[in-house]
Amino acid sequence: MGEFSHDPSEYIRGIQQILISDKKKIGFLFGAGSSLAKKNEKSLTVPAIGQLTQAIVAEIGGEDAKYEKAFKEIEEELGSGNFNIETILSNLEQKFLFIGKATLNSLNKQEFEELICKIKKGVRDKVSVHLKDGKIVDKDTVVELVQTDFANWIGQAERKFPIEIFTTNYDFLFELGLEHKEIAYYDGFCGSLRAFFNPESVEDFTFLTNQTKLWKIHGSLGWHFDKDTEKILRVNPDDKDILIYPSTLKYKDSKKQPYESLLDRLSNFLKQDDSILITCGYSWGDEHINSRIISALKTNTTSHVIGLFHDKSNPIDEGSPLAKIAKDNPKISIYGSRCAIIGCKFGEWVLKSEPSIDDTVNLNLYFDEDAHFDSKEKIAEEKTGKEIWTGKGAFILSDFGMLVKFLNSMVNENEIKKLGENVKK
Structure with a gap:
């Protein structure tokens, strides 16, 4: 660096x-x-891609053993670290285009099409978090x-x-x-x-x-x-x-x-x-x-x-x-x-x-001085009060x-300024 x-x-x-x-x-x-x-x-x-992948693969695989087997084979092809909704869909769509009358992953062309449709339906269902019991969520949730x-x-x-x-x-x-x-x-x-x-x-x-x-x-x-x-x-x-x-x-x-x-x-x-x-x-x-x-x-x-x-x-x-x-x-x-x-x-x-105590209040809206990326020793030093200020930390926006907290803090600051200006007038 x-x-x-x-x-x-x-x-x-x-x-x-x-x-x-x-x-x-x-x-x-x-x-x-x-x-x-x-x-x-x-x-x-909405679930992250990892959670989304696990849920959809488990649900569709649980419905039919042939799809469960296909998912396992595709995961072996792609590798566990590269097995997600995007790579799965890409893999299935590419195979669907050239499979013809043959079979791949124990699936024929029609079964590939059905599996692709099931995955897409699973994605839609998982992102439909605006619904609860078939109705749009109430204002207390919003x-x-x-x-x-x-x-x-x-x-x-x-x-x-x-x-x-x-x-x-x-x-x-x-x-x-x-x-x-x-x-x-x-x-x-x-x-x-x-x-x-x-x-x-x-x-x-x-x-x-x-x-x-x-x-x-x-x-x-x-x-x-x-x-x-x-x-x-x-x-x-x-x-x-x-x-x-x-x-x-x-x-x-x-x-x-x-x-x-x-x-x-x-x-x-x-x-x-x-x-x-x-x-x-x-x-x-x-x-x-x-x-x-x-x-x-x-x-x-x-x-x-x-x-x-x-x-x-x-x-x-x-x-x-x-x-x-x-x-x-x-x-x-x-x-x-x-x-x-x-x-x-x-x-x-x-x-x-190094910021003053007053400056730290504003600093904490966008920067975490206490964030640790380095060794366990440095964390231990802070716990014992022996840490040395370095100016490093994590940008959190x-x-x-x-x-959003940062944006709304500026609204509050502007309102206070307006009140002060009105008092002066």
């Missing part, structure tokens, strides 16, 4: 100024990690969502341009939060009885200029292709939902409607001057999204991307693919837990000066829950 370092307290002030400014165009790109965030034990969450607190920040923040939310998630957690807080938002669909996707409105930045935008770039529960009208409609979710499932086919599917229009919106958002895109819970593993971001940033604009990258269990290193992206592009900054790439420079997070 190099000798270069970044002071988190310096960069956080820049982020705060960006978020408070009414001149900036603020967008967020949320991945699966945002649906894992919990406010407390009552919060609804109050406990991190997404509801995020909607609170949107409703309280005063700004000239609406917040744009891009997400790869299929679930309804953002919808639940926005609607609970009565935040008017637009998602590309027009109408009431049979709401239809309107690509022209997605392309038009002057359309509903005061409304928050919610762009679900991998689709959503309840999106259907209607053969009669040849339109994308939003109806009750069922097995015919059109989604970009996690497999190698997602790159091909992303070139179809409505996904192409939504990715165009992401590109065009970044092509505007003074646009800031903040990613959180996004792994930077989707090449069709990454390429759009990188291409858009090559235009002559003052836009910038701040990637809050959750890497606590596997810290980003200087040679990783994501570090290379940021080192090659000064308009992309990646904030990991212990390291960051800012201005194309890779370095550790290190505070330049890559956790969606912590990011």
Whole structure:
């Protein structure tokens, strides 16, 4: 690791100024990690890919021995460490394309198709956390969502341009939060009885200029292709939902409607001057999204991307693919837990000066000085009061829950400032 370092307290002030400014165009790109965030034990969450894989494989394998056997063989082919929903679906779809009249993993072509359908249904069922006993969850449940607190920040923040939310998630957690807080938002669909996707409105930045935008770039529960009208409609979710499932086919599917229009919106958002895109819970593993971001940033604009990258269990290193992206592009900054790439420079997070007790209160909103990445001896030193202050720690805003707390803390600060200004008057 190099000798270069970044002071988190310096960069956080820049982020705060960006978020408070009414001149900036603020967008967020949320991945699966945002649906894992919990406010407390009552919060609804969508299972992580590992948990999702285990549950679906166990359920489908338990229904039929031939599928259980197929899963075991595929796991042997892929290796246990690489056995997940994305690799399983990719494996099955590739075999389905060329199997013909033969059999593979003891399955024929029809059985491969049935298994693929069962897995996709399992994914839909697992992300349908908005339902309880067949009904939409009550308001007492929605109050406990991190997404509801995020909607609170949107409703309280005063700004000239609406917040744009891009997400790869299929679930309804953002919808639940926005609607609970009565935040008017637009998602590309027009109408009431049979709401239809309107690509022209997605392309038009002057359309509903005061409304928050919610762009679900991998689709959503309840999106259907209607053969009669040849339109994308939003109806009750069922097995015919059109989604970009996690497999190698997602790159091909992303070139179809409505996904192409939504990715165009992401590109065009970044092509505007003074646009800031903040990613959180996004792994930077989707090449069709990454390429759009990188291409858009090559235009002559003052836009910038701040990637809050959750890497606590596997810290980003200087040679990783994501570090290379940021080192090659000064308009992309990646904030990991212990390291960051800012201005194309890779370095550790290190505070330049030890904060006072008062400063620590604010510091704790985005940086954990007590986080340990090193030896057990250092942990023991802290317990005995012998530790030496190093300025090192963990940047914590890559956790969606912590990011939302941070955003709402700025709302509270602004309200206190307003009260003080009114008293002076």
